[in-house]
Structures are given as structure tokens and as C-alpha cells.
Amino acid sequence: MKCDSESPQGTRQKNDNTYTKKMGSEEKAIVRSKECYLSAFASDGIPTSDHLRFRTVDLPVSVTSIPDGHIAVEILSISVDPYLRTRMLGREDGLYFSQFKLDEVVLSCGVGKVIASKDDRYATGDITMSLVFPVAEYAVVPSELIMRKIDPASGIPLQEYVSSIGVPGFAAWVVVELLGLDLKQGSNVFISAAAGGVGMYAGQLFKLKGCRVIGSTGSDEKVKLVKDEFGYDDAFNYKVETDLDAALSRYFPDGIDFYLDNVGGKTLEAVLNHVNTRAHIVLCGMVSQYNQVWTERDGVRNLLNMVGKEVKMEGFMMGTYFDRFEDFVKDMEHYLREGKIKSKHRINQGIEAFVDSLGSIFSSSNIGKLIIQVNP
Amino acid sequence: MKCDSESPQGTRQKNDNTYTKKMGSEEKAIVRSKECYLSAFASDGIPTSDHLRFRTVDLPVSVTSIPDGHIAVEILSISVDPYLRTRMLGREDGLYFSQFKLDEVVLSCGVGKVIASKDDRYATGDITMSLVFPVAEYAVVPSELIMRKIDPASGIPLQEYVSSIGVPGFAAWVVVELLGLDLKQGSNVFISAAAGGVGMYAGQLFKLKGCRVIGSTGSDEKVKLVKDEFGYDDAFNYKVETDLDAALSRYFPDGIDFYLDNVGGKTLEAVLNHVNTRAHIVLCGMVSQYNQVWTERDGVRNLLNMVGKEVKMEGFMMGTYFDRFEDFVKDMEHYLREGKIKSKHRINQGIEAFVDSLGSIFSSSNIGKLIIQVNP
Structure with a gap:
């Protein structure tokens, strides 16, 4: 089923990547898909x-060729996260x-459009999100790995589902809403990697709780971003x-809560x-230490x-809180709609672009949550 | 009122330390008391x-010479603790x-007998405990520093009130009963400084919860003590x-909870x-790091x-839980009576003996909870 550079055999249709191929007596849809795999640790x-x-x-994606309980998806967006x-x-x-x-193909949070389904819950054309989509242009995956269907009429851009409603947004929501039960109006909050995916959303969620939020980040441009766009107090x-102790004394005269x-x-x-x-x-992760x-x-x-x-x-791992994922989505969709x-x-x-994008997270060179747009 | 080596003036009575002295028109009881003070950090x-x-x-201890809301005590026992x-x-x-x-005189948990009182709640002869009695033979202290009166008819030796019902016992009880809400039958518990004051009682309280308890300590004699006397599983x-990692692998094949x-x-x-x-x-303290x-x-x-x-x-500090001190005493008195x-x-x-005793805690040379018997 997998081939490295073989030319597609069959009749092209729909787009450049899809064609049909005679397999035995049946004609099956095949897509040509580029995928990212780990060749060395x-x-x-x-x-x-x-x-x-x-x-x-070359991936057979017709409903007759994919296994029961699976869906074939065209990947639209893939999230690039430090973990x-x-x-x-x-x-x-x-x-x-x-x-x-x-x-094997590496996996990441993504949004994909169903192109064939062997699960009644998903129909062709549905937009779905998963935390473990293959980093690929197309994929056939067990439908149990789908986190939810996305309503295209919600008015929320699809990319939000790999950012504010994806891995970093969920991590931030767990911290503030589920772990931060001790937060009070005016609590003094510090966030490192403040302009990173988690920091970006956590800072805004802390502000919605009435906290005083200070962030540290790796460039003046990002300092401006978190203050001007995300509402950090400073x-x-x-x-x-470079003297962190002096900086914290100055930004937290009343200490850190x-x-x-x-x-x-x-x-x-x-x-x-x-x-x-x-x-x-x-503790959400330790990018300085990996x-x-x-x-x-x-x-x-x-x-x-x-x-x-x-x-x-x-420390916490998101997986422990997946039973609250729907509450999270509801909260975030509401906040996004309200601006x-x-x-x-x-x-x-x-x-x-996936490889260089992943590298750029660790060099402070990117600004904003990194997303790969796989198919427009 | 304080003098370094002056001889007592007046008439000796009751014991070698107490005498009366004419002060103006009144005759007042004075005790000669040795006290420990900090001469250098x-x-x-x-x-x-x-x-x-x-x-x-020379300490005036008659009811006419001590201030309102104070009591004069003869210190019986003083606790020696790492903190x-x-x-x-x-x-x-x-x-x-x-x-x-x-x-100034240093302070520690102790038991003392009231010899004069300017607080209706305490009468001469009452046995009291405080977490901050002066390390001295006699003292005049504000009665608000008294933690409780001890019932001499309880059948519990007074020394328990500076150990199992004192600082280390309370610390152990807070850990197991108030912080250890996640403990289960069979939880794998590890305790360092297992034969120290806190470890000794915590180990036994963990066992009462049905946990599997392993301790580390600084001598073979103490290993034997915690296993044979305190019921540690190992x-x-x-x-x-010296290879702690190997030791923990062996003692915790199922990991540490x-x-x-x-x-x-x-x-x-x-x-x-x-x-x-x-x-x-x-985290209760870090004796290896002080x-x-x-x-x-x-x-x-x-x-x-x-x-x-x-x-x-x-981390925790006992003071936060003082509102639960009476519950603790009730629990521990019950456990002690039941053996x-x-x-x-x-x-x-x-x-x-206070000075060398304090030093010995940090050299692993003592075994058992250290108590100074000040007055018999």
C-alpha cells in the first residue's frame, strides 16, 4: 500500500491527488498522500x-477499501506543539x-475533512478534529481517535480547533479552570513562555478570572504581543x-501566588x-530542559x-481531563464568539513545513501558535 | 531581673531553686533558673x-509579681527537634x-507545671504544654502560648506530650490524616529519616491506614527499630x-505512591x-540540606x-493546622491507650544537655525522639 516515489496508476479525478484504480473487479479511489515519518530518533x-x-x-480511501470503524480524511490543518x-x-x-x-508516521493534533466513512457517526464532508491525526495529507484512521465533529456554521475559523480549541487551549483551560481553583480576583500570576501556545491562552483565561498576569518571553516583539493582544498586565x-531575581522583585513586589x-x-x-x-x-512542560x-x-x-x-x-497531563473536553470546547467557543x-x-x-516549524518552536524564532495548513 | 552568676539573696524554701525575697513591703517568691540563650548565629x-x-x-514567680494573663511554670520536659x-x-x-x-532565650515544645497563675484557666499544679516554652528550668510566659492542659489521670506518660502528642506527632498526623487523603489500602509509601521524630509516628499512622511502608535511615540499629518497633514493612x-536508585528499584517494584x-x-x-x-x-523538612x-x-x-x-x-507548616490540634490529641491519646x-x-x-542533643540529631548518632528532662 505504501510506496516511496512510484507513479500513480489509474485514472485521475477530483484533484491531483485522487484517482481510481481497478483492484480485482472493483474500482477504488486512491489518494496520493505525502506523510511525515520518523527516520531516526x-x-x-x-x-x-x-x-x-x-x-x-498511495492510499485506498474508498468506502469499500477502508476497515469498519475507520474514516478516511483529508487533513486540513496540523498543530505543531513542543511536546x-x-x-x-x-x-x-x-x-x-x-x-x-x-x-512510522508521526501524529499530531489536526483538523480533517471526511472523504469516506465506515462509521455511521461520520459522513463524507464532515469536519473532524483529532489529537492524533497523522502528519500527512490524507489518512485512514480509527474513528475512535476522533475527538469531535466541528460545526462549520459556528462561525469559528477551523484553525482555532488546533489552537485555542486544540492542544494548547485545552492545556491552558485545564490549568486555569480545573487546577486553578485557588485563583482569586487579583492573584499574582506569572507565566513563562508567555507567547507560546499554552501561555497565550492561559494568560487570557487568567485575566478573565481577574488575576494580575505577568509573562516572560524571548523577544521584545513577543512582549508587545502578549501585552497588546493578549491583555497581560506586563x-x-x-x-x-538576565537577572531573573531582580526582574521578579520588580514585577512582583507582592510576591507570586x-x-x-x-x-x-x-x-x-x-x-x-x-x-x-x-x-x-x-508544571506544564519544560522547554528549556528538553x-x-x-x-x-x-x-x-x-x-x-x-x-x-x-x-x-x-504536573499534569491533558489526557487525565479528556472527560471535560466538551465543557472546554463550549467555554472556548463562547469566549471566541464574544471576542x-x-x-x-x-x-x-x-x-x-512541519519539520522546520517544529524546530522553530525551540529557537524563539516564531511568533504565534504554529499551524501547518496541509490542504487549503 | 536577669543575672549571670550572682548568688541568690533571701530565704531558700521548697527546693534549691526557690526562695523568697523582700521587695519593698512584700515578700515575693523567686526561682533561680538556668536558661539557654543564643549568643551567636x-x-x-x-x-x-x-x-x-x-x-x-533569678525569676520572680509569685502571683503578685507576674503580669496578668501570664503563668509561671516549672519546665519538666523540652523537645529537641531539627527545625x-x-x-x-x-x-x-x-x-x-x-x-x-x-x-534571648530559645524556645521549644515543652511540658511545664504551673507554679503561679494570673489566668483563671490555669491553677497551680496544672500540667500544661506549649510549642514555644523557653528552654529553661523555669519561665513566666503569656498563657496564650499554652496549647493545652494535660490530664495527669489519662495514664499517658507526660513525655508523650513532647513527642507523639508534640511537634513530631502532630507533623506526622497532619501528613497522614489531613494531607494524605489520597492514601489507600496498599499504597506504597516511602519515608526518609524514618527513625526520626516525624518518621517514627508517620510510619505507624500510615500502617494504621493499611499502607505498605518502607523507610530509609542512617544506621542498622535504626533499621531494626523501625521494622521491629514501629511496624515498617521494610x-x-x-x-x-549508597545506590539509592537501585535500592528504590528493589524496595518499590511497583513504584512509589x-x-x-x-x-x-x-x-x-x-x-x-x-x-x-x-x-x-x-515535604516536611530537609535535614540533609540545612x-x-x-x-x-x-x-x-x-x-x-x-x-x-x-x-x-x-510543603506544609504545622501552624496552618493548629485548629485541628484537639482532634489530633484525641486521636493520638486513643492510639497510645490502645497500644x-x-x-x-x-x-x-x-x-x-540541650546543646549536644540538638547537635546529635544531625549526626545520626541518637536513636529515638530526643527529649530533655529538665526537672524530674
Whole structure:
């Protein structure tokens, strides 16, 4: 079924990628699809084209050729998120995600249009989202991996379903709505990687709760973005403010009540010197630390502060909260329609943009939530 | 009122320490009392006689000489606990305890007998406990610092009120009964400093909840103690098992669900490589780390594990839970009467034993909860 560069045999129809092929006595629709697979583990650096490659496959997508309980989809958009990197290490790491297998297609949150269905719940033309769509132009997937159908009449741009209503939005919503039960009007909130996918939405959700929100991020442009677009009370560029302790003293004269940590290491340590009594730290990921094996990571030396200040620190994985996904979607759709949540997207075109896009997340070079527009 | 070595003037009565003195037209009872004061901060080591000194004072203790709302007490027992050291540093540290002032008497949990009272709630002869009695033979204290009256007819030895019903017992009870709401029958519990004051009682309380309890401690004798006396399922000597990771693999083939951390540093880091999903870590103190300023402490490098395993880590201070002190006393008195909680005490005689006793906590040289018997 898979072939690397073979020419399609059969009669082209619909678009350049689809054609029919005589298989035995039946004529079946076939699509030519480019897909991204893991060719080597990126065990100690950012995944590049040395690790992620593309191949073209001919995929039978007619209703007679796909298995029961499966749907064939044309992928429209794919989300590019930092955690993906930790599925490409070839070793179990602190996030404990299962590793992608070598030679298999990598998976990410995406939006796709059904082109054939062997599940009564989905019809041709339906728009669906999944957290684990193949990073490919077309795919045949078990329908149980579909998170929901998207109503095209909702007026919400489809790309929101891989950002504010996708992985980063859900992570942010879990932090603020489910874990942040101690948040109060005026709570002093700090967010690292404030312009990243999670930070962008978390900051806005914290503001909707009446908190005072300060972010750190990696460029002056992003500082401006989170303040002007996302309503952060203030923000600073950690590459300019190299004395984190001094920066936190200045931005948090009354201490930190809640810290959403996306970076770990020295930032987390600095925060622990500025926490108020019964501060709450939620660990969402540690982008500053993914490069190293754990023994080479920055150790946090002041955890004793957690005793005297009675700090609670907790990590979370989104999967634990999937039973609340519909509540989340309802909340976010409402906020988006009311204009209370804004997104900033960086949209790269074509499936092959996936590799460089993933790399750019770790170099601070991109601004806005990264999305691959696979098919227009 | 205070004098260093002056001889008492007046008529001796009752015992060697008490005499009366004519003050103006009245005759007042005076006691000669030895007390321990901080002469220098022990900023980077264990407090010794270089930092803690004794002086003798003549204390007016008659009901006409003590202020309203105060009581005069003869101190019977004083507790020696690791946290005391962090009040002698001369700098704010991770426990954020207020520092004892130079030249002032140090304070600790103790039991004392009322010898005069200017508070209707307390009468001469009452036995009282306080978490902040002066480390002295006699004292005049505000009665609001008294935690409770002790019923001498309860059949519980008075020393229990500075151990199982004192600071370490209360800390252990808070951990197990108030913070350990996630504990289940069969939960895999690890306790460091297992033979220390907190570990000794926490281990037994965890066992009463049906948990599987493993401890680490600093000598083979203590390993035997926690297994034979306190009912730990197993324990190991961390000075022998220098490969903590291997030890934890062996003692926790099914991973760790709950860790009561009394030591911090490398042990905490090792535990984070053996935690189960949604493990819970309660930080009670970090005896291995008190010697250093925080920048020189062992950094914990694998906090990212807290994300993937959704670990919750929290510090606590007993003071937050004082409203539950009576519930605690009721529980512990019940357990003690039923023989469900046992204590191991190391009782040193006389107030001057306080300094070496405090030092011995940090050298693993003592076994059992350290108590100073001040007056028999």
C-alpha cells in the first residue's frame, strides 16, 4: 500500500491527488498522500530533516477499501506543539509519552475533512478534529481517535480547533479552570513562555478570572504581543532581563501566588524565591530542559522554600481531563464568539513545513501558535 | 531581673531553686533558673556551645509579681527537634521561621507545671504544654502560648506530650490524616529519616491506614527499630545502600505512591525516578540540606518527571493546622491507650544537655525522639 516515489496508476479525478484504480473487479479511489515519518530518533537535540522525512504513499480511501470503524480524511490543518519533540527521543523521558516508532508516521493534533466513512457517526464532508491525526495529507484512521465533529456554521475559523480549541487551549483551560481553583480576583500570576501556545491562552483565561498576569518571553516583539493582544498586565524579555531575581522583585513586589511553568530550570528556581505563602505552581512542560538527559538538567536547589511557604507544585497531563473536553470546547467557543479570547497564528503552508516549524518552536524564532495548513 | 552568676539573696524554701525575697513591703517568691540563650548565629553549621550558652537568672514567680494573663511554670520536659536549627541561622531560609534573637532565650515544645497563675484557666499544679516554652528550668510566659492542659489521670506518660502528642506527632498526623487523603489500602509509601521524630509516628499512622511502608535511615540499629518497633514493612540504611536508585528499584517494584520527605536533595531526586502516576510528595523538612545556603544545595534535576507522572508535591507548616490540634490529641491519646502507636525516646537529663542533643540529631548518632528532662 505504501510506496516511496512510484507513479500513480489509474485514472485521475477530483484533484491531483485522487484517482481510481481497478483492484480485482472493483474500482477504488486512491489518494496520493505525502506523510511525515520518523527516520531516526532525535535523542539530544531538536528534530531536523535528519530525523523526520517525507514519503509519498498511495492510499485506498474508498468506502469499500477502508476497515469498519475507520474514516478516511483529508487533513486540513496540523498543530505543531513542543511536546511532540519528547515523542521523538527514543527514550522514556520526564513526560513519559510513548515514543513514535521508527519508520512510522508521526501524529499530531489536526483538523480533517471526511472523504469516506465506515462509521455511521461520520459522513463524507464532515469536519473532524483529532489529537492524533497523522502528519500527512490524507489518512485512514480509527474513528475512535476522533475527538469531535466541528460545526462549520459556528462561525469559528477551523484553525482555532488546533489552537485555542486544540492542544494548547485545552492545556491552558485545564490549568486555569480545573487546577486553578485557588485563583482569586487579583492573584499574582506569572507565566513563562508567555507567547507560546499554552501561555497565550492561559494568560487570557487568567485575566478573565481577574488575576494580575505577568509573562516572560524571548523577544521584545513577543512582549508587545502578549501585552497588546493578549491583555497581560506586563511582560519582560528574559534575554534582556538576565537577572531573573531582580526582574521578579520588580514585577512582583507582592510576591507570586500562581506560576504556570512552561520552561523549568533556572526560571522555576527563581520563582521559588518569590512565592507567597500557599503559592501554587503548575508544571506544564519544560522547554528549556528538553535538550538534556535529566542528569544534565538544571537542578532546582531551593525546594526547601516549598516547606516554609507551603507551596503546592503539580504536573499534569491533558489526557487525565479528556472527560471535560466538551465543557472546554463550549467555554472556548463562547469566549471566541464574544471576542474574549484572541489567537495569534503563524501558519506555514504544506505538510513539508512541519519539520522546520517544529524546530522553530525551540529557537524563539516564531511568533504565534504554529499551524501547518496541509490542504487549503 | 536577669543575672549571670550572682548568688541568690533571701530565704531558700521548697527546693534549691526557690526562695523568697523582700521587695519593698512584700515578700515575693523567686526561682533561680538556668536558661539557654543564643549568643551567636550558627549560620553554616550545627549549633554548638559557641552559639548556645546558658545563664542563671533569678525569676520572680509569685502571683503578685507576674503580669496578668501570664503563668509561671516549672519546665519538666523540652523537645529537641531539627527545625530548631533553622531558627538559629541569622538569615531567612527555606522554612521561613522567625529567627531567635541574639541574647534571648530559645524556645521549644515543652511540658511545664504551673507554679503561679494570673489566668483563671490555669491553677497551680496544672500540667500544661506549649510549642514555644523557653528552654529553661523555669519561665513566666503569656498563657496564650499554652496549647493545652494535660490530664495527669489519662495514664499517658507526660513525655508523650513532647513527642507523639508534640511537634513530631502532630507533623506526622497532619501528613497522614489531613494531607494524605489520597492514601489507600496498599499504597506504597516511602519515608526518609524514618527513625526520626516525624518518621517514627508517620510510619505507624500510615500502617494504621493499611499502607505498605518502607523507610530509609542512617544506621542498622535504626533499621531494626523501625521494622521491629514501629511496624515498617521494610527499611534500609542509606549509608550502606549508597545506590539509592537501585535500592528504590528493589524496595518499590511497583513504584512509589506517597513519599514523606524529611531530607530533600539526592533522596528526593531518586524518588522522582520511581514515582507512580499521580504520586504525592509531602515535604516536611530537609535535614540533609540545612548546612548550606540554598545556592550550594543539591539541585533536583528531574522535576520534569512531575509532569509526565502528574505528581503533586507540597510543603506544609504545622501552624496552618493548629485548629485541628484537639482532634489530633484525641486521636493520638486513643492510639497510645490502645497500644497502636509506640514511641522510642532518648531522654537526656538536665537543661544543659540541650546543646549536644540538638547537635546529635544531625549526626545520626541518637536513636529515638530526643527529649530533655529538665526537672524530674
